[in-house]
Amino acid sequence: MRLVHLDLKGAPPKVSYLSEIFPLFHTLGANGLLIEYEDMFPYEGHLRLLRAKHAYSPFEIKEILHLATLNNLEVIPLVQTFGHLEFVLKHEALAHLREVALFPNTLNPHKVESLALVGAMIDQVMELHPGARWLHVGCDEVYYLGDGEASRQWLQHEQNTKAKLCLSHMKVVASHVQTRHPATTPLVWDDMLRDIPEDQLSASGVPQLVEPVLWDYRADLDVHGKALLMEKYQKCGFPRLWAASAFKGATGASQALTPIEHHLRNHLQWLQVAGSGPANTLQGIILTGWQRDPSDHLCVSGGFAEDVKARVENFLGISSLEITDFMREAGSFPGSNILALITQVSLHLRSSVDALLERDRYVTGWFSPFHRRRKLIHPVMIQHIQPQALSLLARWSTLVQELEAALQRIYYPDAVDEWLEENVYPSLQRLQGLLQDLGKAAGPQTPLASPGLDTSQDP
Incomplete structure (x- = not known):
């Protein structure tokens, strides 16, 4: 057997x-x-x-x-x-x-x-x-x-x-x-x-x-x-x-x-x-x-x-x-699309967000936690930080939406919600938080778009 x-x-x-x-x-x-x-x-x-x-x-x-x-x-x-x-x-x-x-x-x-x-x-x-x-x-x-x-x-x-x-x-x-x-x-x-x-x-x-x-x-x-x-x-x-x-x-x-x-x-x-x-x-x-x-x-x-x-x-x-390298070839077996998407999320989502928030020189130098708490930023720095953050959030939001749809085809909603909340939403929320703080620091004269998933986890 x-x-x-x-x-x-x-x-x-x-x-x-x-x-x-x-x-x-x-x-x-x-x-x-x-x-x-x-x-x-x-x-x-x-x-x-x-x-x-x-x-x-x-x-x-x-x-x-x-x-x-x-x-x-x-x-x-x-x-x-x-x-x-x-x-x-x-x-x-x-x-x-x-x-x-x-x-x-x-x-x-x-x-x-x-x-x-x-x-x-x-x-x-x-x-x-x-x-x-x-x-x-x-x-x-x-x-x-x-x-x-x-x-x-x-x-x-x-x-x-x-x-x-x-x-x-x-x-x-x-x-x-x-x-x-x-x-x-x-x-x-x-x-x-x-x-x-x-x-x-x-x-x-x-x-x-x-x-x-x-x-x-x-x-x-x-x-x-x-x-x-x-x-x-x-x-x-x-x-x-x-x-x-x-x-x-x-x-x-x-x-x-x-x-x-x-x-x-x-x-x-x-x-x-x-x-x-x-x-x-x-x-x-x-x-x-x-x-x-x-x-x-x-x-x-x-x-x-x-x-x-x-x-x-x-x-x-x-x-x-x-x-x-599963990014290059994921196969054709049932669930292979989930394999490809989860591989990308697991290997690159957190690291890409960390790279922006913790190692990007404009963020760490001109919009650090100190500046974010006090809503301080030079207008020029917004032009360096905002496009990167928006692009990264849009890219991951699109991929996560695709992943969520693929998971929902196979798993029940509670399992899908648990996995996304554990492995995806924390990083997306960090990006959204950065954009929100940029908006507050910029003031009403510089509105900032904030596309992406709703990761608030409200019932």
């Missing part, structure tokens, strides 16, 4: 864009999707409060599955059931189910209501994914497990450990899947299992119920260490293992452009891991794409046979995979 991970908790795409990108996934060799819905799933009944403003409808979920089938992509849904439950536990009505009252990331595994909540989420997701062979139940990064009051009391009893508490919850969740959906096998991220001793892991019963997904997104992952970890899991009784690399995300909290070399090295090292053990040790590999990145570079270098390289170049509509 070669799965592409769709992380919908950041900037979920519209279904219309998925119809464009699924054929490319298939063409590039993927045969499955891991869809992490989070609050984009159309939960019903008492779970309806989990829905995001633009959550997919049941009809849209069916359309996604139909599009996946058309492109020979098997869908594995992902439902978080332990850690990373912010989208659930942030709600006041469910806050009492937190492991630690202050933090909304981890579920309290001791409460019957917690297990009922998880079971209801699983059942609703499975109802819209009939026939799914696998269901990913998360269980990664269960931070603060054992720190809640109920857990601290439980841990005071002899033989009780955090590892045992974790395995117990995994077993309950997996048993629910096995009982209610016997044709479906649960997958779990493996990080909470790594340090548990073999004998304890073997005796827990968990290896007979789930298949672990070994994940590591570093560019310098320990190939030998991963091979030893796979051996450990096999000895413990896990029948099948999976791996997970990353094609974007996991390298920073606020990136607009993906460091391709980092991810390429990660992919290649996972291939080394896969080749280090017996054949068919791995059931599949998941290429995770952690969200909040509105666009990605799709440029790579090295590690490909020439025939594969040529095919990928053809699929993406670019002349060379080793291109680094």
Whole structure:
């Protein structure tokens, strides 16, 4: 299995864009999707409060599955059931189910209501994914497990450990899947299992119920260490293992452009891991794409046979995979126009504004913050500063309007607004502020035009 991970908790795409990108996934060799819905799933009944403003409808979920089938992509849904439950536990009505009252990331595994909540989420997701062979139940990064009051009391009893508490919850969740959906096998991220001793892991019963997904997104992952970890899991009784690399995300909290070399090295090292053990040790590999990145570079270098390289170049509509200047050639794949525009914004917007406001000799010499506060400027200096500022603002405003229209075609309004507010408006507002201060300093006899976007962010 070669799965592409769709992380919908950041900037979920519209279904219309998925119809464009699924054929490319298939063409590039993927045969499955891991869809992490989070609050984009159309939960019903008492779970309806989990829905995001633009959550997919049941009809849209069916359309996604139909599009996946058309492109020979098997869908594995992902439902978080332990850690990373912010989208659930942030709600006041469910806050009492937190492991630690202050933090909304981890579920309290001791409460019957917690297990009922998880079971209801699983059942609703499975109802819209009939026939799914696998269901990913998360269980990664269960931070603060054992720190809640109920857990601290439980841990005071002899033989009780955090590892045992974790395995117990995994077993309950997996048993629910096995009982209610016997044709479906649960997958779990493996990080909470790594340090548990073999004998304890073997005796827990968990290896007979789930298949672990070994994940590591570093560019310098320990190939030998991963091979030893796979051996450990096999000895413990896990029948099948999976791996997970990353094609974007996991390298920073606020990136607009993906460091391709980092991810390429990660992919290649996972291939080394896969080749280090017996054949068919791995059931599949998941290429995770952690969200909040509105666009990605799709440029790579090295590690490909020439025939594969040529095919990928053809699929993406670019002349060379080793291109680094995306201003010159962006490709023809779905979303390539966004790639080109965001590359320009990310690499040049702030730097061009900084160059004018912080390094231009007329601005720094004759219209510094001191002069701007006091509305002082020589009329001659206006003729040096104003045309530059107006030209720069007009150029970026035109490009940003084009970018906003392109983003709106793929993403919902809140995601578009967030990205522009984080990455675009601060620089445009600085330019607009300069022009406004010029106008005030010049006085009513010298009106100044101020074209551009409305970046006031008023409702």
